[in-house]
Amino acid sequence: MKRAVQLSCALIALALSSHGQIVLNFDDLTLNNYDPIPASYGDTLVANIADIQYRTLNPGDFSLYESHLEFWNSDYGDLSKVAYPSANGMVGEIAIVPAEGYGVRLVSFDMAGYSHADLTNTVMRLLDGSGNVLQNFAASGSVSIQGDGTGPQHSTFTPNLTFAGTVLLQWGTDWNVGLDNLQFEAVPLAAIPEPSTWALLGLGVVGVLGWRRWR
Numbered sequence: 001m002k003r004a005v006q007l008s009c010a011l012i013a014l015a016l017s018s019h020g021q022i023v024l025n026f027d028d029l030t031l032n033n034y035d036p037i038p039a040s041y042g043d044t045l046v047a048n049i050a051d052i053q054y055r056t057l058n059p060g061d062f063s064l065y066e067s068h069l070e071f072w073n074s075d076y077g078d079l080s081k082v083a084y085p086s087a088n089g090m091v092g093e094i095a096i097v098p099a100e101g102y103g104v105r106l107v108s109f110d111m112a113g114y115s116h117a118d119l120t121n122t123v124m125r126l127l128d129g130s131g132n133v134l135q136n137f138a139a140s141g142s143v144s145i146q147g148d149g150t151g152p153q154h155s156t157f158t159p160n161l162t163f164a165g166t167v168l169l170q171w172g173t174d175w176n177v178g179l180d181n182l183q184f185e186a187v188p189l190a191a192i193p194e195p196s197t198w199a200l201l202g203l204g205v206v207g208v209l210g211w212r213r214w215r
Contacts, residue, residue: 021107022046024182026081029071036068037083048102048186053095056086059123059173062131065090072178077112077146078153082178084114091123091172096184103164103192107183112154113147114176120144121171126159129166135159145177154180164192 022045029041042052054069069083069092076082085092096104106126113119120142126135137143137157146152161167171179 020047021183021185022049024052024184025180026071026083029081031071031073033072035071036086037071039068046184046186048099049096049104049184050099051095051097053093053097054083055093055095057091057093057170057172059089059091062091062170069094070175072114075115076154076176076178076180077114077116077149079110079112079178079180082112082180084178085172085175088175089173090175091170092175092179093168093170094179094182095129095166095168097129097166098186101189102186103162103189104167105162105185105187106159106167106169107185108156108158108160108181109169109179109183110154110156110181111145111171111177111179113145114178116147116149116153117176118144118146118148118151119174119177121174121177123170123172125170126161127168127170128163129168134163134167135161156181162187162192164189 024042024045026037029037037054039054055064056066056069057063058065066086068086070086072082072084074080083092096106098104122138122142124137124143125133127133144155146155171177
């Protein structure tokens with residue numbers, strides 16, 4: 001049983017193995033507060049990621065408000081140099097677009113409240129390029145974001161989600177919630193199991209465990 005479980009875990013690890021992770025943290029930008037983050041920023045930071053896009057959206061229908069996010073140097077919890085929506089009450093969006101033949105693995109990201117305040121996101125989700133929701137952190141209501149200097153000063157989220165296409169990260173609707181340390185990588189499509197493959201792998205593990213118990 002132990003060997004079978006180890007083999008299954010090894011297969012999963014192989015399918016999602018690292019191919020060059022990047023942490024998008026805006027630290028190498030020299031901008032003033034309220035400056036737009038350059039549209040080209042991050043496009044050449046990691047192999048096989050074709051484009052990284054920044055947008056501010058309207059919260060009602062998620063239509064485009066402005067084609068950029070803005071930059072802030074400090075005081076979002078203990079984070080420095082963060083991205084946030086360009087207007088209060090709006091939704092921030094970062095799109096990670098892979099090169100042909102690749103998908104995206106979004107590992108983790110940090111968020112914190114300004115100025116050193118605990119806040120909430122009422123929108124916080126991952127979508128594919130067609131707008132289908134892949135993961136909704138706010139499905140049961142608002143999401144707590146740390147920022148108060150008397151406690152944890154930022155919140156870390158680890159979706160560890162792998163998708164065979166573009167991944168969108170949306171958050172809002174308070175521009176006092178900033179995003180930093182977005183960690184992701186490109187993954188060859190051949191290394192991303194189809195949903196049916198995951199199901200069969202899971203059934204195989206269950207079957208091995210059941211056989212072992214029967215013995």
